Amino acid sequence: xxxxxxxxxxxxxxxxxxxxxxxxxxxxxxxxxxxxxxxxxxxxxxxxxxxxxxxxxxxxxxxxxxxxxxxxxxxxxxxxxxxxxxxxxxxxxxxxxxxxxxxxxxxxxxxxxxxxxxxxxxxxxxxxxxxxxxxxxxxxxxxxxxxxxxxxxxxxxxxxxxxxxxxxxxxxxxxxxxxxxxxxxxxxxxxxxxxxxxxxxxxxxxxxxxxxxxxxxxxxxxxxxxxxxxxxxxxxxxxxx
Amino acid sequence: xxxxxxxxxxxxxxxxxxxxxxxxxxxxxxxxxxxxxxxxxxxxxxxxxxxxxxxxxxxxxxxxxxxxxxxxxxxxxxxxxxxxxxxxxxxxxxxxxxxxxxxxxxxxxxxxxxxxxxxxxxxxxxxxxxxxxxxxxxxxxxxxxxxxxxxxxxxxxxxxxxxxxxxxxxxxxxxxxxxxxxxxxxxxxxxxxxxxxxxxxxxxxxxxxxxxxxxxxxxxxxxxxxxxxxxxxxxxxxxxx
Numbered sequence: 001x002x003x004x005x006x007x008x009x010x011x012x013x014x015x016x017x018x019x020x021x022x023x024x025x026x027x028x029x030x031x032x033x034x035x036x037x038x039x040x041x042x043x044x045x046x047x048x049x050x051x052x053x054x055x056x057x058x059x060x061x062x063x064x065x066x067x068x069x070x071x072x073x074x075x076x077x078x079x080x081x082x083x084x085x086x087x088x089x090x091x092x093x094x095x096x097x098x099x100x101x102x103x104x105x106x107x108x109x110x111x112x113x114x115x116x117x118x119x120x121x122x123x124x125x126x127x128x129x130x131x132x133x134x135x136x137x138x139x140x141x142x143x144x145x146x147x148x149x150x151x152x153x154x155x156x157x158x159x160x161x162x163x164x165x166x167x168x169x170x171x172x173x174x175x176x177x178x179x180x181x182x183x184x185x186x187x188x189x190x191x192x193x194x195x196x197x198x199x200x201x202x203x204x205x206x207x208x209x210x211x212x213x214x215x216x217x218x219x220x221x222x223x224x225x226x227x228x229x230x231x232x233x234x235x236x237x238x239x240x241x
Numbered sequence: 242x243x244x245x246x247x248x249x250x251x252x253x254x255x256x257x258x259x260x261x262x263x264x265x266x267x268x269x270x271x272x273x274x275x276x277x278x279x280x281x282x283x284x285x286x287x288x289x290x291x292x293x294x295x296x297x298x299x300x301x302x303x304x305x306x307x308x309x310x311x312x313x314x315x316x317x318x319x320x321x322x323x324x325x326x327x328x329x330x331x332x333x334x335x336x337x338x339x340x341x342x343x344x345x346x347x348x349x350x351x352x353x354x355x356x357x358x359x360x361x362x363x364x365x366x367x368x369x370x371x372x373x374x375x376x377x378x379x380x381x382x383x384x385x386x387x388x389x390x391x392x393x394x395x396x397x398x399x400x401x402x403x404x405x406x407x408x409x410x411x412x413x414x415x416x417x418x419x420x421x422x423x424x425x426x427x428x429x430x431x432x433x434x435x436x437x438x439x440x441x442x443x444x445x446x447x448x449x450x451x452x453x454x455x456x457x458x459x460x461x462x463x464x465x466x467x468x469x470x471x472x473x474x475x476x477x478x479x480x481x482x
Contacts, residue, residue, distance in 0.1 A: 161447030163404035192433030206402030
């Protein structure tokens with residue numbers, strides 16, 4: 001059991017906090033610039049809340065689950081204990097990384113047991129603590145270096161954030177034509193499920209893969225927004241390579 | 242029960258043929274320019290096979306499941322019966338469309354019962370026949386017009402073909418860094434499953450959505466190929482809009 005300070009009260013802090021107390025760790029304090037968010041999450045975690053980092057308590061370590069752009073400034077203010085951040089991209093000279101490879105929405109339940117956690121720290125004591133904590137909440141814990149973590153996060157942006165944007169573009173096209181997004185759901189689920197057993201490259205389908213040039217031209221013409229035309233052309237070229 | 246000629250012996254022809262005979266229709270003949278493919282599929286469907294359209298038999302209708310670019314030329318050679326093609330994009334002056342909204346790989350089993358079928362034809366008799374046949378193999382049959390079908394297919398290209406390409410790009414990045422694509426699978430499945438209950442736009446996450454500008458810049462720098470940098474930038478802009 002570890003005593004942990006949770007910095008941040010957004011999607012990641014929310015899910016990690018709940019999993020950590022489920023695994024019998026103790027969240028001493030939730031610190032967030034937003035008093036409402038800090039208070040709300042602290043209540044769920046049976047923790048104190050605070051809006052100012054200068055009032056941070058003592059604990060085994062602090063978990064920094066804030067936007068990437070704020071991590072350096074937050075970490076520079078923590079002097080009294082080790083810390084780790086939850087970002088896939090940020091590399092710090094001190095502290096560690098405790099990176100859950102998953103997409104988090106506050107109101108969507110997620111079983112962290114199956115979420116890969118990627119852990120690293122320059123200090124071996126901290127690394128061991130982080131590994132133990134990760135293993136207490138997930139069955140898939142990886143010790144990877146910073147370069148690997150950054151590539152993994154980049155790959156996750158393509159595989160998750162960008163594929164979701166493709167769904168959103170499709171949804172927008174259907175809305176304009178009075179078609180129900182429901183129609184596309186079996187296709188989206190089937191496409192994702194295929195990668196359980198097959199390499200995505202090996203199961204690529206569609207006009208680009210088949211080199212149906214007339215269809216490709218027609219589809220570019222059907223798109224009204226210039227940005228969407230450009231995305232269509234670039235990805236089509238990428239598939240054909 | 243209908244007597245059907247199947248033109249084409251690729252992924253779509255394969256899956257449709259098997260479903261049609263399961264639903265007690267009869268495939269009289271499989272016609273494909275590739276003798277080996279025609280013979281292989283015909284055997285599975287207990288049908289004759291042929292490589293030349295001039296030798297087409299008589300049946301209730303012909304189902305044209307060939308590459309989009311070949312559909313017009315094939316349809317022009319069918320004089321003895323009604324026909325329908327299986328493409329989301331092609332619009333013909335005659336005949337009908339019998340479009341299964343799904344991604345087909347020859348060796349991956351697919352239950353067509355839950356696949357949306359989009360049917361249309363200018364001739365009402367043909368349309369009724371196609372609707373009946375579609376309903377005999379799927380519980381989700383839609384009668385939509387040509388404009389809607391073309392938009393639906395375009396949306397499917399984004400939601401399926403392009404999201405799969407995002408998976409493939411991610412796979413390529415991991416391979417270069419000696420990381421196992423296995424690590425990304427829970428993330429991909431979670432991302433797709435979310436759209437069962439939520440609008441994709443409402444659950445968008447990631448550096449672009451959070452406007453983590455430093456991370457976005459770092460990730461563009463991490464990408465080595467110019468094409469991938471451009472795809473990253475365009476989709477990031479699209480998410481931020």
